[in-house]
Each structure stands twice: as C-alpha cells, then as structure tokens.
Amino acid sequence: MEMNIALLPGDGIGPEVIAQAVKVVKAVGEKFGHKISFEEAVVGATAIDKTGDPYPDSTHEVCLRGDAVLFGAIGDPKYDNDPKAKVRPEQGLLRMRQKLGLFANVRPTFTFPSLVHKSPLKLERVDGVDFVFFRELTGGVYFGEPRGRNEQGTKAFDTNVYSKEEITRLARMGFEAAQKRRKLLTCVDKANVMATSRLWRETVQELAGEYPDVKVEYEFVDAVAMRLIQWPKAYDVLITENLFGDILTDEASVISGSMGLMPSASLGTENKLFEPIHGSYPQAAGKDIANPLATVLSAAMMFEYAFDLKEEAQAISDVVNKSLAEGVVTEDIAEGGKAYKTSEVGDWLAANI
Ligand code: IPM
Ligand code: MN
Numbered sequence: 001m002e003m004n005i006a007l008l009p010g011d012g013i014g015p016e017v018i019a020q021a022v023k024v025v026k027a028v029g030e031k032f033g034h035k036i037s038f039e040e041a042v043v044g045a046t047a048i049d050k051t052g053d054p055y056p057d058s059t060h061e062v063c064l065r066g067d068a069v070l071f072g073a074i075g076d077p078k079y080d081n082d083p084k085a086k087v088r089p090e091q092g093l094l095r096m097r098q099k100l101g102l103f104a105n106v107r108p109t110f111t112f113p114s115l116v117h118k119s120p121l122k123l124e125r126v127d128g129v130d131f132v133f134f135r136e137l138t139g140g141v142y143f144g145e146p147r148g149r150n151e152q153g154t155k156a157f158d159t160n161v162y163s164k165e166e167i168t169r170l171a172r173m174g175f176e177a178a179q180k181r182r183k184l185l186t187c188v189d190k191a192n193v194m195a196t197s198r199l200w201r202e203t204v205q206e207l208a209g210e211y212p213d214v215k216v217e218y219e220f221v222d223a224v225a226m227r228l229i230q231w232p233k234a235y236d237v238l239i240t241e242n243l244f245g246d247i248l249t250d251e252a253s254v255i256s257g258s259m260g261l262m263p264s265a266s267l268g269t270e271n272k273l274f275e276p277i278h279g280s281y282p283q284a285a286g287k288d289i290a291n292p293l294a295t296v297l298s299a300a301m302m303f304e305y306a307f308d309l310k311e312e313a314q315a316i317s318d319v320v321n322k323s324l325a326e327g328v329v330t331e332d333i334a335e336g337g338k339a340y341k342t343s344e345v346g347d348w349l350a351a352n353i
Helices: 014-032 045-051 057-065 089-099 164-180 195-208 221-230 242-255 293-307 310-325 342-352
Strands: 002-010 035-040 068-073 104-110 130-136 184-189 215-220 237-240 263-267 272-276
Touching (some): 002 014, 002 057, 014 068, 014 293, 014 310, 014 342, 035 057, 057 089, 068 293, 104 164, 130 164, 130 242, 164 184, 164 195, 215 221, 237 242, 263 293, 310 342
Parallel strands (some): 068 272, 130 237
C-alpha cells in the first residue's frame, strides 16, 4: 500500500517522540512492503513563532493531502500564565480538530502486565483493565456560541450546544466499537441537570434498538469519575461529550500505571489524526529522555484505524511489549534499571519490528 503521512511534531517533546514513531513506521513499511512517505508541517507554539498562527493554512493543506496525520504535542509554558495572550497554541489544536472534522476522539486505557504494579490503584482492581472512551471532539462547550464577557468584563459565559446529528454520529461509533468488543456501552452524561445531556440520553436510547446485541448503561458523569477509580474493569466502551471526555480521559490515562503510554485517535469522515495522550512536557524537551511509546502506539492505531492494517498494528504493539519486558525503556519507567534515551528506544523498536 502507498501511504502519505502528514507529520506534525508540534512543541516540547513532540519532535523527539515523533522522530521515534517515524523510525518504527519506516521499519513496518519495509517489513510489510508498504511505500510510506512523510510530509512535515508546523503547529502550536512552534507555528506561532514561525508564522504568527498556531495552525497556518499551509499546515492544513499538508493535513488534507495526507492519508493520516501523526501529531506530537502542543503547548508552551510561556502562554500558560498569560490569560490575556492573543494567540495561544491550543487554539491551533481546536481549529485543526474543527477544520479536519475530527469529531470522535478514541482514547483507550489498557494495562501492560510489566507496569501494572505502578498503578495508583490496587492491583486486583486494575489488572486486566481494558476500556475505551469515545469523546465527542468538535462540539459542546469547546465551540458553542455565544461565548465571552459582558461589556464591563465582570461576567463571562460559555455555551454548551449539541445537535442530534452530532450525538448520533459519535454514538454510532461507540455502538460499533462495542459490538467488536465486550458489547457494553456506557453513555456518560449529566441528564439530571443539563438539557444537552438529556438530548444525548434520548438520542442514545433511540439508537439502542438498532444494536440489540449491545447492552447500554446510562451513568452520570460524577458517578463515572468515582467508579472509574473503584471498578475500572466494569467498563468497556464509554461515549461522552467533549468536556466530560476531556476530564475523564485524563483520569483514565493514569489508572493503568502507564502514564505517558496511552495513544489516541481522532477520527472524522475524511481525516484521521493520531497522537499520544500526554502533553508537550516542556521540562524534558530536547533532553532525549521523553518516553516515545505513546506516540509509537499512536502509530499502531494509525495502521489499524486509517489503513485497516491490523497485522502491522499488532507488530508495533508486540515490539512495544517486548521492549517493556526486556527493560529497554526510558527513565520514567526504568525503576533503577538502565534508563535508555528516547532515541535509543526508537532505534531498538525499529530494529526489532
Ligand atoms: C486534550 C487537551 C486539549 C483539550 C487542550 C490542549 C485544548 O487537553 O487533547 O485533551 O482540552 O481538548
Ligand atoms: Mn485534555
């Protein structure tokens, strides 16, 4: 197969971890006989520095040309403590999601046997956890209008809006994923308080009849925040709106003890983007110490979700597991053993594909 991949390294550790994913993707290409080309573009703070715009049109064109987008991270501390900054790296990310129509953010949580003891939860609660969030990504309070302040600047408001169509397309992805997994779908909302949540619940209830093999549960977001910690194994596929999903997937990303290891996919009808869940980790930027595995696993998701190449995806998961088992890992998980550099882990993975 021929594939053209848009590479958006972004800020902080983004370029370093993306470089390792590229090594692995190239190795997969050689092993399985695919012709893979890459086209790189700037995004985030790096793009602001170069062009004044965190998601310039030239970058958008590269993304549109690509069969898939592989993205590192964005964010720079110089913007974090300046709420008045006119342009922010995050605006680039939001505009990219919107312009590429990436309405479904798929964030799995699974455990690695060799790391599960690092979970903040008791072993028996977390061993074997395997669930996936489908977070709606281009609607809700992130994009709703009106938003802003009153004239005096003393009151601020955001608007949460959802259409039935937006809920339906996300929910269908969740139902279909559940059919291929353990056939349990949890709709996460706040229907006891919010009108948008009541529309979510009503829409999912209507769809449920089309998926009789899937068991559907409805839970309030505050209860899910609690139960994710108490009984994470109770979940299979969870669907939720943008803001709830933002919060819960951060919670979910640490419970397996593999913080910094979870990949994600953002899917639309036309475009697909893959990125690690972790951020730009500016303290580690340029030091060759960041853990590249989340980005490498995002590349595995790319083979599966963008190209329907499951064997290639499996080959990447396998080599990641092998590196963990053999202790070829960066300092964050080395635990007194040898800490490998980011680039060394990447070389090892590519050599062992
Ligand atoms: C994420 C991030 C973004 C979000 C920020 C950086 C805008 O936290 O991808 O979850 O809130 O969606
Ligand atoms: Mn987030």
